[in-house]
Amino acid sequence: MRRLLVLVLSALLASTGTAAADEQVVGGERASIEVNPWAVYLTDDRGALFCGGTIVAPAKVLTAAHCALGRSPADLRVVAGREDRHDREAGMSVTVSEIWIHKQYVSADEGEDVAVLTLKKALPYTPLPIAELSDRELYQPGTQLRALGWGRTSENGKTSRYLMQATVPVLPDDFCVDAYPQFVKTDMFCAGYEGGRIDTCQGDSGGPIVVAGKLVGVTSWGEGCARRGKPGVYVRLSRYAKDLHPIVDALPPVVTDP
Numbered sequence: 597m598r599r600l601l602v603l604v605l606s607a608l609l610a611s612t613g614t615a616a617a618d619e620q621v622v623g624g625e626r627a628s629i630e631v632n633p634w635a636v637y638l639t640d641d642r643g644a645l646f647c648g649g650t651i652v653a654p655a656k657v658l659t660a661a662h663c664a665l666g667r668s669p670a671d672l673r674v675v676a677g678r679e680d681r682h683d684r685e686a687g688m689s690v691t692v693s694e695i696w697i698h699k700q701y702v703s704a705d706e707g708e709d710v711a712v713l714t715l716k717k718a719l720p721y722t723p724l725p726i727a728e729l730s731d732r733e734l735y736q737p738g739t740q741l742r743a744l745g746w747g748r749t750s751e752n753g754k755t756s757r758y759l760m761q762a763t764v765p766v767l768p769d770d771f772c773v774d775a776y777p778q779f780v781k782t783d784m785f786c787a788g789y790e791g792g793r794i795d796t797c798q799g800d801s802g803g804p805i806v807v808a809g810k811l812v813g814v815t816s817w818g819e820g821c822a823r824r825g826k827p828g829v830y831v832r833l834s835r836y837a838k839d840l841h842p843i844v845d846a847l848p849p850v851v852t853d854p
């Protein structure tokens with residue numbers, strides 16, 4: 597009996613050991629751009645990735661305020677329809693005409709970490725709807741959410757060549773407050789596991805976390821990546837639906853001839 601227990605325990609240890617060796621998002625797996633056509637990444641004018649984003653209307657991309665702050669539209673590109681960052685033929689890289697940043701934004705861990713980019717041309721990819729104020733049940737602790745991005749696949753690792761995804765449950769607000777004293781319940785939620793291992797990471801910021809065909813959050817901040825007791829923190833998007841609708845639903849300006 598005891599020998600069996602030892603066998604089972606060592607098998608368990610061996611399997612967690614291999615899981616740690618091929619961590620990806622951190623602890624995730626590859627995701628397809630066909631299934632997630634609204635997933636985009638942001639680059640500077642030289643093509644270097646710095647954040648993620650989500651297509652929420654044909655010419656609008658939602659991202660984090662901390663991704664957009666201090667940038668001018670001229671040094672920003674939105675890359676859409678491209679699962680493999682090395683595949684220059686896939687999808688398109690489009691320029692930005694306008695950057696909107698939430699007026700109350702100061703820093704990611706104080707909340708309001710949302711921004712909307714208006715694109716110079718509409719994208720041919722299906723947008724993802726934003727969660728509404730009435731979508732409270734999507735934020736119940738235990739709800740399994742899917743986060744996506746091309747960010748680092750380990751805390752000090754490189755960003756990912758391929759689009760990755762990880763499934764993480766919403767954690768109770770009390771857990772988030774214990775992990776981070778500055779956590780603001782009304783503006784944020786946190787998701788992950790008490791033991792860490794699976795998480796978003798640097799480069800995923802601004803990107804989507806989804807459930808039930810809706811964008812429920814924006815990857816915002818966390819201490820390190822996938823650390824025990826330090827879950828990922830996401831913007832509680834339903835809270836910002838009212839602020840975002842006028843920007844996201846605005847029609848592109850009509851150019852009239854003199």
Ligand code: ARG
Binds near residue numbers: 795822
């Ligand atoms: N702030 C990071 C970024 O700019 C995202 C951090 C997410 N961290 C985490 N542990 N989930 O990409």
